[in-house]
Amino acid sequence: MGRRCGLPAVASLVVDLDQAIRRRHMVRTFADRPLPAGALDRLLDLTCRAPSAGNAGGWAVVVMEGPEDTAVFWDMTTTEDWRSRSRRWGGLRSAAAVVVFLSDRDAYLRRYAATDKASSGLDDAERWPIPYWFVDVGMAIMTMLLAATGEAIGAAFLGNFRGEAQLLRALRVPGGLRYAGAVVLGWPEESDPPSTSARLAHRQPDDVVHRGRW
Numbered sequence: 001m002g003r004r005c006g007l008p009a010v011a012s013l014v015v016d017l018d019q020a021i022r023r024r025h026m027v028r029t030f031a032d033r034p035l036p037a038g039a040l041d042r043l044l045d046l047t048c049r050a051p052s053a054g055n056a057g058g059w060a061v062v063v064m065e066g067p068e069d070t071a072v073f074w075d076m077t078t079t080e081d082w083r084s085r086s087r088r089w090g091g092l093r094s095a096a097a098v099v100v101f102l103s104d105r106d107a108y109l110r111r112y113a114a115t116d117k118a119s120s121g122l123d124d125a126e127r128w129p130i131p132y133w134f135v136d137v138g139m140a141i142m143t144m145l146l147a148a149t150g151e152a153i154g155a156a157f158l159g160n161f162r163g164e165a166q167l168l169r170a171l172r173v174p175g176g177l178r179y180a181g182a183v184v185l186g187w188p189e190e191s192d193p194p195s196t197s198a199r200l201a202h203r204q205p206d207d208v209v210h211r212g213r214w
Contacts, residue, residue, distance in 0.1 A: 016150065017146075020146045020149045020150045021146065023149050024145055024146055024149040026155075026156040026157065026195065027154030027155060027156050027186075027188040028088050028091055028092055028156050028184075028195070029088070029090075029091025029092070029094075029188065029189040029191055030091055030092070030094040030095045030096065030154060030184070030186035030187060030188060030189060031094060031186065031187040031188070031189050032094045033096065033186070033187045034065075034066070034096050035065070035096045035097060035153065035185065035186065035187075036151075039151055039153060040063065040065060040097055040185070042147070042151065043144055043147045043148055043151065043153070043185070044061070044063070044099075044144075046143060046144070046147040047061075047140050047143045047144040047147065048140075049143065050136070050139045050140040050142075050143040051136070051139055052136045052139075053108065053132040053135070053136060054108065054111045054112060054117055055111075056107050056108045056110075056111035056112075056136075057107065058103065058104040058105065058106075058107035058108045058111075058132075058133045058136060058137075059101060059102060059103055059104060059133070059136060059137040059140050059180070060101075060102045060104060060177065061099050061100060061101055061102065062099075062100040062102070062171045062173065063097065063098075063099050063100075064097060064098045064099075064100070065096065065097040066096070066097075069098075070093075070095060070096075070097065070098045072167075072170050072171070073098045073100065073167065073182065074092075074093055075170075076163040076166045076167035076170055077158075077160075077161075077162060077163040077167060077182075078162075078163075079162070091189060091191075092184065094186065095184040095185060095186040096185060096186040096187070097184070097185045097186065098182050098183070098184050098185075099144065099182060099183045099184075099185065100167070100171065100179065100182045101137050101140065101141055101179075101180045101181055101182065101183070102137075102173060102177040102178065102179060102180060103133045103134055103136075103137045103177065103178045103180045104133060104176065104177050105125060105131070105133040105176070105178070106176055107133070108122070108128075108132060108133050109122075109123050109124070109125060110123075133178075134180065137180045138180070141157055141180070141181065141183060144183050145157065145183065148183075148185060153185055153186070153187070153188075154185070154186055154187060154188030155183055155184065155185050156183070156184050157181055157182070157183055158181055158182045158183075158184060159181050160179050160180070160181050164178075164179045167179060
């Protein structure tokens with residue numbers, strides 16, 4: 001009986017994830033409205049479940065919610081010239097929240113210096129073939145984007161192009177952490193214009209999958 005009762009729940013979860021993946025897109029035009037009570041905390045809780053090498057958890061976030069906090073982000077990462085020219089500026093600045101993602105390389109070095117990981121030799125950053133402190137923060141970002149889609153909240157990832165040092169100082173981020181980018185969140189406006197990149201077709205499995213060998 002317990003096994004039968006569990007099947008519909010599992011099937012529902014699979015369908016919901018499938019829909020979230022297919023519906024997810026970058027929203028860059030937001031309505032000037034706050035997020036529902038508790039929504040941001042739910043997104044953060046789900047984001048904390050993202051995978052991490054060695055369960056090192058080498059990332060952190062600074063959450064800015066409301067116009068007074070988010071203004072700090074925009075002041076540090078945009079310029080007056082960009083704001084005057086960008087068709088996105090009016091919609092972006094109305095985002096209800098900005099979540100700044102930070103990568104902590106040293107958390108991985110400490111974790112892999114522990115007894116159960118010491119034989120790997122990965123307590124030295126130069127020995128990592130891939131910097132997983134950036135891979136894992138990317139997984140956390142994607143988890144938040146999917147979680148936002150599940151809540152019908154608009155979201156977009158913004159890369160780091162300018163103002164990293166100024167932003168970290170303004171947010172009093174401890175030394176050693178790197179700004180990996182930010183997720184902006186809010187109620188999507190119907191007038192959100194698609195980016196030029198969105199006009200490109202998604203690649204299909206036949207374009208990317210090589211079975212057995214290239």
